Amino acid sequence: MAPPVMSTPRDPATTGANGERSVAVRRDGPWWRRFLSFIGPGYLVAVGYMDPGNWATDLGGGAAYGYALLWIIGLSSCMAMLLQILSARLGIVAQADLAQLCRRHASRRSAVAQWLLCEIAICACDLAEVIGTAIALKLLFGIPLTYGVVLTALDVFAILWLQQRGFRYLEAFIMALLGVIFVCFAINLALAEPAWRAVAAGFIPSTETVTDPGMLYLAIGIIGATVMPHNLYLHSSTVQTRRFSTSDNGKRKALAFAAADVVVALGLAFLVNAAILITSAAVFHTSGHADIADLEQAYKLLGPLTGTALASILFGVALLAAGLSSSVTATLAGQIVMEGFVQIKLPPWARRLITRSVAIVPALFVTIVYGDHGVTSLLILSQVILSLQLPFAMWPLIRYTSTPAIMGRFATPRPVAWLAWTMMAVIVSLNGVLLSRL
Structure with a gap:
């Protein structure tokens, strides 16, 4: 068996924000060895599907409505995979990310408008990470919430160190944190002892989700928290870190491995999201605590209601890991959209501080004025904002991947494209119903 192609050192000055073609891939040998060299980009985007924003919506949905919203998690996970x-x-075939293609194929005014909308989504996502990390620091170490919000700005140094080490180190760090989240919630799920028949029934769609305003608000929040708009820009860029053959055959193999990476990584994210809602339903809804949507309340009650303090500790550790990991991908996405849409290049530390500052200001204001309850409401609102912004990212993605002039023979088949357009129509309709009831 021939040895794999070796990676050359990453040069940040020439490879851009994400080290394009800096990671070697195996071009022969067993399929599973070749697949392992492609694993990574899917997990970077999977982080966004289990960040602190997901926790608030999943906890609120499980506590208020039991297992009834599990089908929304399943639906949104399938949408996310597609x-x-x-x-x-798009990234593998066109050799350009979504932001770059928007700049090339849209008017200047349209590109700037799309960029600003995407920046709003990134700030909303970062707001959830700020709040989630600050709450975790308070729960685990007793750090006041306002101090915790300010301390979240320090993660810029960890991100800088990881980016200097190389893209594979960044991916390994993210995958390790995802492993922590998965293990913590697997144990908590076992401690919660859910009613598995009711869990299975929760995956059956219900019209009550649309007719009940409270359930609809949480359902849209779950969709917004699960299908992250900035991840569409991020993923189209990070897949280009792999140094695969650019021939049609090489692209075809890269597409297959990238799709497998997505399915496995987002399958893990689905299990985590489902575990959060199931745990909330089994522990809080069945015990009469239907009003639990606050992360701190959940932390305090989880131990007593399950009979072991370990459940609360695991909850806090997983929340901290979720906040730290998702902050990394928000920074990467911010660099990608800024460089792609308007060709503004900033040092990673500057980009990170700008994004984090925009998130810290409203979090600090709400914390000081309204306290912890206001922070939780802001956390859920951030996820609804993401859902409202999602169609603006979906439209160019579906359009460009369906265009033969861009994708050639790899253009999306018409049935798949129509399925994607239908998904977008459903999200727009749900958003319209929500706005009409506000």
């Missing part, structure tokens, strides 16, 4: 596969296809 959209991320399309995003990966």
Whole structure:
């Protein structure tokens, strides 16, 4: 067996924000060895599907409505898989990310408008990470919430160190944190002892989700928290870190491995999201605590209601890991959209501080004025904002991946494209119903 192609050192000055073609891939040998060299980009986007924003919506949905919203998690996870596969296809075939293609194929005014909308989504996502990390620091170490919000700005140094080490180190760090989240919630799920028949029934769609305003608000929040708009830009860029053959055969193999990476990574994210809602339903809803949507309340009650303090500790550790990991991908996405849309290049530390500052200001204001309850409401609102912004990222993605002039023979088949357009129509309709009831 021939040895794999060796990676050359990453040069940040020439490879851009994400080290394009800096990671070697195996071009022969067993399929599983070749697949392992492609694993990574899918997990970077999977982080966004289990960040602190997901926790608030999943906890609120499980506590208030039991297992009834599990089908929304399943639906949104399937939607996420399809959209991320399309995003990966765009990056591999077109050799450009979604932001770059928007700049090339849209008017200057349209590109700037799309960039500003995407920046709003990134700030909303970062707001959730700020709040989630600050709450975790308070729960685990007793750090006041206002101090914790300010301390979240320090993660810029960890991100800088990881980016200097190389893209594979960044991916390994993210995957390790995801492993922590998964293990913590697997144990908590076992401690919660859910009613598995009711869990299975929760995956059956219900019209009550649309007719009940409270359930609809949480359902849209779950969709916004699960299908992250900035991840579509991020994934189309990070798949280009792999040094695969750019021949049609090489692209075809890269597409297959990238799709497998997405399915495995987002399958893990689905299990974590489902575990959060199931745990909330089993522990809080069945015990009469239907009003639990606050992360701190959940932390305090989880131990007593399950009979072991370990459940609360695991909850706090997983929340901290979720906040730290998702902050990394928000920074990467911010660099990608800024460089792609308007060709403004900033040092990673400057980009990170700008994004984090925009998130810290409202979090500090709400914390000081309204206290912890206001912070939780802001956390859920940030996820609804993401859902409202999602169609503006979906439209160019579906359009470009369906265009033969851009994708050639790899253009999205018409049935798949129509499925994607239908998904977008459903999200727009749900958003319209929500806005009409506000």
